[in-house]
Amino acid sequence: MKKLAPAFVFSALTLAVGVAAAQSQPVIGLITKTESNPFFVKMKEGATAEATKLGAKLLSAAGKTDGDNAGQVTAMENMIAAGAKTILITPSDAKAIIPAIKKAQAQGVQVIALDSPTDPATAVDGLFATDNYKAGVLIGQYAKVAMAGKKPVIATLDLFPGHPVGAQRHNGFLKGFGLTAPDAKSNNLGGTAAGVACMADSFGDAAKGQTGMENCLQKNPGINLVYTINEPAAAGAFKALKAAGKEKDVVIVSVDGGCAGIKDVGAGVIAATSQQYPLKMAAMGVAAGVEYAKTGKKVSGYTDTGVTLIAGKAVAGVESKDVKTGMDLCWGNK
Incomplete structure (x- = not known):
């Protein structure tokens, strides 16, 4: 028994260290x-x-x-x-x-x-x-140039009422486009005051985005610019526009920059998106x-994790990266 004691002690110590390590993890x-x-x-x-x-x-x-x-x-x-x-x-x-x-x-x-x-x-x-407000500003600035002087008839497919991210992106888009917009601290959507033709809640969902776009087209068939809270909502909007035969006449801009979304930019479904990480x-x-x-x-406080505008086609005066760069970066560390 005495010969076994040292091994027993070692095993007990090993167990104790293991338990302590687990507790400190x-x-x-x-x-x-x-x-x-x-x-x-x-x-x-x-x-x-x-x-x-x-x-x-x-x-x-x-x-x-x-x-x-x-x-x-x-x-x-x-x-x-x-x-x-x-x-x-x-x-x-x-x-x-x-x-x-x-x-x-x-x-x-x-x-x-x-x-x-x-x-x-x-x-x-x-x-x-x-910086969700900045993300909105970037796609608003892009849309302004991409519209090439056409009178904008805007639909916004938003998140849902009162959500800070939804408000910041929506209002940033308006600001970037040069329309009246609340500042980044407001959780109220500024589309009505800015003259937006139609606003619908998509909850960031493709199916709800499609329904929202269908309803907006019924309200105003002349819509030619669509802002969406994210790329699933944008995909839903495009599906509705294509079914109505209007997909080539409408500019869609969005936020997220996921790999699927960047592929949609490359395919012309989305004109530009603000990529986050x-x-x-x-x-x-x-x-x-x-x-x-x-x-x-x-x-303590806020840390900005960055945003990059990814565009299918570059436009004058708005800094952006191409689709290849967007795919290299999609949702990863910069």
């Missing part, structure tokens, strides 16, 4: 709006890769649909119970999620918003996101979570 939660949207699929990929690289444990969850605040609240509560000390979230409801965020923070959890700000933005410890957002969020676990240092 940073646990980070990622809550996206949905699991099906390619943008959030890519965000999860980025978070997973960074967590593996830094030795963190990643928990992930999502709402059932865009706007499912209850699902996100439940996910947050489950992650806290599972030991998450940092939670990354793309808020579906910028205001309704705040009580859950405050509850998490009161328990020592760092909460970081990705892609979408809360309302107010200061409710979270930090935000890693595209969800992999970068997620990787930065996970890195901040690991830093907090190690040092107790939290992030």
Whole structure:
């Protein structure tokens, strides 16, 4: 028995070290709006890769649909119970999620918003996101030149009322086009005051985008410029326009810059799109979570993760990159 004791002691020490290591492993939660949207699929990929690289444990969850605040609240509560000390979230409801965020923070959890700000933005410890107003301005500037002096008859396929990202992109587009527009702090859509012919909520969904475009064409068959909240909505709009035989007469601009969206730019479905970088957002969020676990240092304020205009055809006076560059960069780190 005495000869076995040293081996037993070694095994016990090894087990103890293993348990301690497991207990010290940073646990980070990622809550996206949905699991099906390619943008959030890519965000999860980025978070997973960074967590593996830094030795963190990643928990992930999502709402059932865009706007499912209850699902996100439940996910947050489950992650806290599972030991998450940092939670990354793309808020579906910028205001309704705040009580859950405050509850998490009161328990020592760092909460970081990705892609979408809360309302107010200061409710979270930090935000890693595209400058969505700038993204809108870029496609608005492009559309202004691409219209080549034609009188614009505009339809906007938006997200849903009151969402900061939807408002910032919509209003940025108006601003870039040279129309009356609220500033970046407003969550109200400025299309009515700017003279937009038709506005419809797409929820960022292709089918709803198609329905919205069909309704807008019934309201005003002369629509010749379409802004969409994202590329799935743009694809739906194009489908409706093609069915009506109007796809060659309408300029579509959008935001996101996913690989499928960039292919649509190359195919002429979308004239130009503002590309964002969800992999970068997620990787930065996970890195901040690991830093907090190690040092107790939290992030603070807003970090711009960049935006690039990708265009099928360059236009004078508006800086853009081509489709090849867009495909090389699509949703990855710059």
